[in-house]
Amino acid sequence: xxxxxxxxxxxxxxxxxxxxxxxxxxxxxxxxxxxxxxxxxxxxxxxxxxxxxxxxxxxxxxxxxxxxxxxxxxxxxxxxxxxxxxxxxxxxxxxxxxxxxxxxxxxxxxxxxxxxxxxxxxxxxxxxxxxxxxxxxxxxxxxxxxxxxxxxxxxxxxxxxxxxxxxxxxxxxxxxxxxxxxxxxxxxxxxxxxxxxxxxxxxxxxxxxxxxxxxxxxxxxxxxxxxxxxxxxxxxxxxxxxxxxxxxxxxxxxxxxxxxxxxxxxxxxxxxxxxxxxxxxxxxxxxxxxxxxxxxxxxxxxxxxxxxxxxxxxxxxxxxxxxxxxxxxxxxxxxxxxxxxxxxxxxxxxxxxxxxxxxxxxxxxxxxxxxxxxxxxxxxxxxxxxxxxxxxxxxxxxxxxxxxxxxxxxxxxxxxxxxxxxxxxxxxxxxxxxxxxxxxxxxxxxxxxxxxxxxxxxxxxxxxxxxxxxxxxxxxxxxxxxxxxxxxxxxxxxxxxxxxxxxxxxxxxxxxxxxxxxxxxxxxxxxxxxxxxxxxxxxxxxxxxxxxxxxxxxxxxxxxxxxxxxxxxxxxxxxxxxxxxxxxxxxxxxxxxxxxxxxxxxxxxxxxxxxxxxxxxxxxxxxxxxxxxxxxxxxxxxxxxxxxxxxxxxxxxxxxxxxxxxxxxxxxxxxxxxxxxxxxxxxxxxxxxxxxxxxxxxxxxxxxxxxxxxxxxxxxxxxxxxxxxxxxxxxxxxxxxxxxxxxxxxxxxxxxxxxxxxxxxxxxxxxxxxxxxxxxxxxxxxxxxxxxxxxxxxxxxxxxxxxxxxxxxxxxxxxxxxxxxxxxxxxxxxxxxxxxxxxxxxxxxxxxxxxxxxxxxxxxxxxxxxxxxxxxxxxxxxxxxxxxxxxxxxxxxxxxxxxxx
Numbered sequence: 087x088x089x090x091x092x093x094x095x096x097x098x099x100x101x102x103x104x105x106x107x108x109x110x111x112x113x114x115x116x117x118x119x120x121x122x123x124x125x126x127x128x129x130x131x132x133x134x135x136x137x138x139x140x141x142x143x144x145x146x147x148x149x150x151x152x153x154x155x156x157x158x159x160x161x162x163x164x165x166x167x168x169x170x171x172x173x174x175x176x177x178x179x180x181x182x183x184x185x186x187x188x189x190x191x192x193x194x195x196x197x198x199x200x201x202x203x204x205x206x207x208x209x210x211x212x213x214x215x216x217x218x219x220x221x222x223x224x225x226x227x228x229x230x231x232x233x234x235x236x237x238x239x240x241x242x243x244x245x246x247x248x249x250x251x252x253x254x255x256x257x258x259x260x261x262x263x264x265x266x267x268x269x270x271x272x273x274x275x276x277x278x279x280x281x282x283x284x285x286x287x288x289x290x291x292x293x294x295x296x297x298x299x300x301x302x303x304x305x306x307x308x309x310x311x312x313x314x315x316x317x318x319x320x321x322x323x324x325x326x327x328x329x330x331x332x333x334x335x336x337x338x339x340x341x342x343x344x345x346x347x348x349x350x351x352x353x354x355x356x357x358x359x360x361x362x363x364x365x366x367x368x369x370x371x372x373x374x375x376x377x378x379x380x381x382x383x384x385x386x387x388x389x390x391x392x393x394x395x396x397x398x399x400x401x402x403x404x405x406x407x408x409x410x411x412x413x414x415x416x417x418x419x420x421x422x423x424x425x426x427x428x429x430x431x432x433x434x435x436x437x438x439x440x441x442x443x444x445x446x447x448x449x450x451x452x453x454x455x456x457x458x459x460x461x462x463x464x465x466x467x468x469x470x471x472x473x474x475x476x477x478x479x480x481x482x483x484x485x486x487x488x489x490x491x492x493x494x495x496x497x498x499x500x501x502x503x504x505x506x507x508x509x510x511x512x513x514x515x516x517x518x519x520x521x522x523x524x525x526x527x528x529x530x531x532x533x534x535x536x537x538x539x540x541x542x543x544x545x546x547x548x549x550x551x552x553x554x555x556x557x558x559x560x561x562x563x564x565x566x567x568x569x570x571x572x573x574x575x576x577x578x579x580x581x582x583x584x585x586x587x588x589x590x591x592x593x594x595x596x597x598x599x600x601x602x603x604x605x606x607x608x609x610x611x612x613x614x615x616x617x618x619x620x621x622x623x624x625x626x627x628x629x630x631x632x633x634x635x636x637x638x639x640x641x642x643x644x645x646x647x648x649x650x651x652x653x654x655x656x657x658x659x660x661x662x663x664x665x666x667x668x669x670x671x672x673x674x675x676x677x678x679x680x681x682x683x684x685x686x687x688x689x690x691x692x693x694x695x696x697x698x699x700x701x702x703x704x705x706x707x708x709x710x711x712x713x714x715x716x717x718x719x720x721x722x723x724x725x726x727x728x729x730x731x732x733x734x735x736x737x738x739x740x741x742x743x744x745x746x747x748x749x750x751x752x753x754x755x756x757x758x759x760x761x762x763x764x765x766x767x768x769x770x771x772x773x774x775x776x777x778x779x780x781x782x783x784x785x786x787x788x789x790x791x792x793x794x795x796x797x798x799x800x801x802x803x804x805x806x807x808x809x810x811x812x813x814x815x816x817x818x819x820x821x822x823x824x825x826x827x828x829x830x831x832x833x834x835x836x837x838x839x840x841x842x843x844x845x846x847x848x849x850x851x852x853x854x855x856x857x858x859x860x861x862x863x864x865x866x867x868x869x870x871x872x873x874x875x876x877x878x879x880x881x882x883x884x885x886x887x888x889x890x891x892x893x894x895x896x897x898x899x900x901x902x903x904x905x906x907x908x909x910x911x912x913x914x915x916x917x918x919x920x921x922x923x924x925x926x927x928x929x930x931x932x933x934x935x936x937x938x939x940x941x942x943x944x945x946x947x948x949x950x951x952x953x954x955x956x957x958x959x960x961x962x963x964x965x966x967x968x969x970x971x972x973x974x975x976x977x978x979x980x981x982x983x984x985x986x987x
Contacts (some may be wrong), residue, residue: 103249104130106150115315120230126249207238210233212230237257238254239255276337361384417607448558482500502619505639505806507689514619523565569618570617573619575621588685644931651693673768674770679691687806700774709781792900796814797901811887817867824839827870840912842868844915886910889971902937905937908940929949935959
């Protein structure tokens with residue numbers, strides 16, 4: 087644009103139509119091409135430019151910006167729009183590209199306008215104007231090329247129905263005033279400085295691109311105050327700096343700011359060339375490697391990164407937002423610096439990147455919002471999901487009550503111990519629901535590597551964090567309810583002892599700084615609510631057991647199993663198989679039969695499997711019925727033809743199980759098929775035997791096995807609950823040796839030896855017939871057998887059973903068939919207490935036994951046995967072995983006291 091194009095004050099009209107630019111500035115001499123699609127701006131273009139066919143007509147371009155983004159120009163004020171419109175739109179359809187509708191504003195909560203009109207703008211003329219009509223919507227848009235003319239100041243904004251106008255005052259000085267200002271020595275010096283810096287920049291760019299010849303001519307012929315606007319308009323500078331240039335009516339301010347911006351751009355290009363030359367000396371044949379070096383060198387020199395392209399920066403920003411402790415963040419920064427220096431092709435790049443991603447994904451400060459604990463709702467949930475277990479439920483409610491009063495209390499680690507299928511895991515899930523926390527389960531069964539708990543060290547290939555840290559990462563909060571399932575089934579080998587690694591996890595004094603080997607920085611797991619499950623505590627180490635509170639779940643009585651099956655198992659199994667109680671009916675009597683004849687475990691899993699077998703049998707019949715109905719539908723045209731011939735309703739089907747009735751409507755043209763509901767499968771004893779097979783258990787088993795002398799019924803505890811154990815003894819000609827079979831452990835072998843010694847020592851007092859012949863010790867061998875030899879048996883609770891079997895054998899008297907016993911004895915005949923009393927009594931109850939002999943010191947354990955079980959059984963207490971023998975035989979045990987050794 088030539089210098090003469092800038093006219094005097096009479097060049098601009100007193101009123102200009104205003105085209106707003108949102109957060110964008112048009113400077114004099116700059117040319118911009120925009121697409122106008124906002125309704126108000128489209129009307130402005132039509133009325134001021136298109137209809138008048140005067141593409142040289144001037145319009146005003148006024149910046150529009152937020153109050154919080156006001157320019158820092160000295161002494162400037164802003165004009166607020168008070169238009170009632172509500173939606174902000176730009177003339178291009180994109181906020182970041184320029185203008186917005188001048189009739190639209192946004193109001194903050196306190197009523198102040200957020201959109202501000204800048205008090206100074208630029209008059210612009212249209213160089214090109216093109217009209218477009220959108221294909222599908224029919225909307226009219228314009229593409230206009232605008233050239234900045236001169237600055238103006240806004241005296242008053244004028245609103246009309248279409249767009250805004252403004253009364254203006256021209257701010258750019260006329261030619262005479264400009265010439266006078268150029269005579270100012272300071273302006274002259276600033277002009278020379280600007281042209282010198284601009285000339286150096288053009289020379290530098292000309293070395294790369296041979297297209298700056300015309301620019302040099304303009305630089306030499308145009309005045310500096312016009313070139314300042316043009317140069318700044320072509321650089322990427324901030325919105326505030328452009329506003330400063332727009333407000334800089336004074337030539338000194340304008341030239342000084344333009345010189346600063348051009349010099350900064352020149353310095354950036356010089357640094358880039360310096361780094362490029364530095365990298366060029368390291369070029370290799372691999373061009374991709376060269377590009378990577380250049381990018382890295384530029385970023386190091388400028389201290390800047392492109393967030394859209396550099397994912398390492400995105401990872402760093404993510405790590406900054408997760409709230410790492412200061413020591414962890416310092417460690418993460420060292421790893422980030424190390425990662426930036428590595429090439430993606432290097433072996434350690436992937437592992438370092440994975441490690442940093444783990445640090446970024448861990449919930450250092452993220453906790454689930456814990457709602458207030460409702461004890462009443464918790465009780466109702468426990469009662470609805472778990473039948474019985476009153477003592478366990480009471481302890482859980484106490485645990486929740488303490489949490490309610492003191493949420494940050496260091497509660498004990500509850501360990502639910504009991505046989506499979508009694509609801510240990512579901513109890514833990516109920517606690518998580520009552521606390522309102524997320525629930526995660528870690529299965530520790532079969533874990534033998536300490537690294538599964540503490541993680542692998544990062545020096546190993548394929549290293550990964552331990553299950554604890556990985557579970558916290560997956561759940562996404564640092565205070566979940568974490569269940570350590572099957573904690574008793576961890577093992578130890580050359581790879582370490584996982585149980586020992588759990589000591590730090592479960593210790594409230596140590597787990598604040600739990601150190602995973604892979605993570606290598608402390609992580610606070612004290613907010614995690616730990617729960618554990620186990621089948622037995624005998625295999626657990628004493629230190630680990632000391633960190634937990636054991637809550638025993640011994641098993642269910644037949645009555646409890648019946649309620650669980652009718653209330654929970656049957657509805658759930660039928661739903662899982664896609665059938666309802668209209669397809670199969672299982673009476674309570676049949677459930678009782680399944681419990682007594684097909685299942686005798688402590689839990690209810692086998693019972694659920696048997697119910698599922700019945701559901702599958704019913705599902706087969708339902709599926710066959712549906713298939714028969716589809717066949718009948720295919721026969722519908724023939725049935726319709728029969729009705730048209732006057733045959734009326736017709737019955738289809740040949741089995742009677744599925745009968746389809748064909749009916750005609752009132753007009754006799756449409757045919758509807760109605761299926762007669764199939765009778766549900768009613769489960770009886772015949773169905774049970776057909777589906778489940780013959781009964782596995784018989785109530786007469788104990789009577790049949792103890793009918794002969796030498797057999798006694800004992801009670802033992804196993805990992806799957808209490809069990810009834812038969813002990814058989816026989817004698818033969820020999821040399822007084824003892825033979826034991828049945829896969830026995832050392833403890834039970836010693837108990838058998840003690841039992842035989844005690845019987846031999848008191849043969850005369852017991853009036854054993856073989857004692858008179860003197861063959862008990864010298865001429866007879868004794869063989870003791872524990873059936874089910876495939877099952878290992880060991881434990882100090884079979885002593886009284888062994889003595890009873892031997893006395894029955896030598897005395898040729900049968901033990902009572904309704905009596906079972908448990909207890910250990912000393913060499914002097916004292917009966918010692920044993921554990922697992924509740925499990926053993928429940929096992930005897932399941933087998934139909936009516937009498938149980940217990941050590942006298944186990945009387946206190948009877949409080950844990952359900953009252954319904956005790957009401958149906960006779961509990962006999964014994965202090966000495968003589969008491970056991972007296973209760974074991976029908977007529978008692980003949981006893982002649984002698985001098986006791």
